[in-house]
Amino acid sequence: QLQLQESGPGLVKPPETLSLTCTVSGGSISSRSYYWGWIRQPPGKGLEWIGSIYYSGTTYYNLSLKSRVTISVDTSKNQFSLKLNSVTAADTAVYFCARILVGGTYWYFDLWGRGTLVTVSS
Amino acid sequence: QSVLTQPPSVSGAPGQRVTISCTGSSSNIGAGFDVHWYQQLPGTAPKLLIYVNTNRPSGVPDRFSGSKSGTSASLAITGLQAEDEADYYCQSYDSSLSGAVFGGGTKLTVL
Numbered sequence: 001q002l003q004l005q006e007s008g009p010g011l012v013k014p015p016e017t018l019s020l021t022c023t024v025s026g027g028s029i030s031s032r033s034y035y036w037g038w039i040r041q042p043p044g045k046g047l048e049w050i051g052s053i054y055y056s057g058t059t060y061y062n063l064s065l066k067s068r069v070t071i072s073v074d075t076s077k078n079q080f081s082l083k084l085n086s087v088t089a090a091d092t093a094v095y096f097c098a099r100i101l102v103g104g105t106y107w108y109f110d111l112w113g114r115g116t117l118v119t120v121s122s
Numbered sequence: 123q124s125v126l127t128q129p130p131s132v133s134g135a136p137g138q139r140v141t142i143s144c145t146g147s148s149s150n151i152g153a154g155f156d157v158h159w160y161q162q163l164p165g166t167a168p169k170l171l172i173y174v175n176t177n178r179p180s181g182v183p184d185r186f187s188g189s190k191s192g193t194s195a196s197l198a199i200t201g202l203q204a205e206d207e208a209d210y211y212c213q214s215y216d217s218s219l220s221g222a223v224f225g226g227g228t229k230l231t232v233l
Binding site: 037046047048049051052060061062063096101105106107108109110111112113114115 | 124156179211221222223224
């Protein structure tokens with residue numbers, strides 16, 4: 001059964017770079033059937049899509065974060081990563097990684113990691 | 123402010139039926155993009171509840187159903203149970219934003 005696990009520092013100082021990795025186990029990140037993505041949830045608030053990547057390296061980013069976000073994939077390690085630079089307190093959130101199914105009229109997140117809380121504070 | 127609009131809260135007594143609406147626009151739901159629903163129990167990750175408007179993943183009870191019409195979609199829950207108390211999010215794709223968009227979430231309280 002495929003599982004996703006986020007890892008990375010729980011505390012980041014402004015205006016440094018937030019870096020997280022999602023490790024995929026029980027299946028291959030190189031599957032042509034899926035994309036992979038990051039979603040975040042500030043404390044007490046709703047969900048926000050950050051960006052997505054295909055195993056080939058093709059990326060899609062939330063336009064509101066695009067200037068600060070980089071998502072990359074390492075197929076040899078079955079991992080994909082998130083970098084968000086110039087962070088502020090507004091970037092404090094639980095960060096989830098997820099598997100994505102994409103079709104002509106749909107794009108949805110069918111499996112999620114448990115999430116990791118990242119706090120931005122000096 | 124979310125691209126998809128949901129009521130902040132709904133409530134119902136055990137055994138009752140509740141619905142949660144999700145209103146979009148001509149660049150997402152109205153453009154023909156499908157709607158998906160997630161259930162988030164307190165302190166846990168979201169879980170896919172309904173995909174492509176009406177489909178339930180394996181293991182999701184048939185008490186949960188989805189529908190879509192025009193620029194809106196709805197999630198219906200029948201036979202409410204205490205364990206249904208959670209936050210529910212709708213999600214679609216937006217062609218103007220070129221990415222996934224979520225509703226603001228609806229907190230379901232079982233009275």
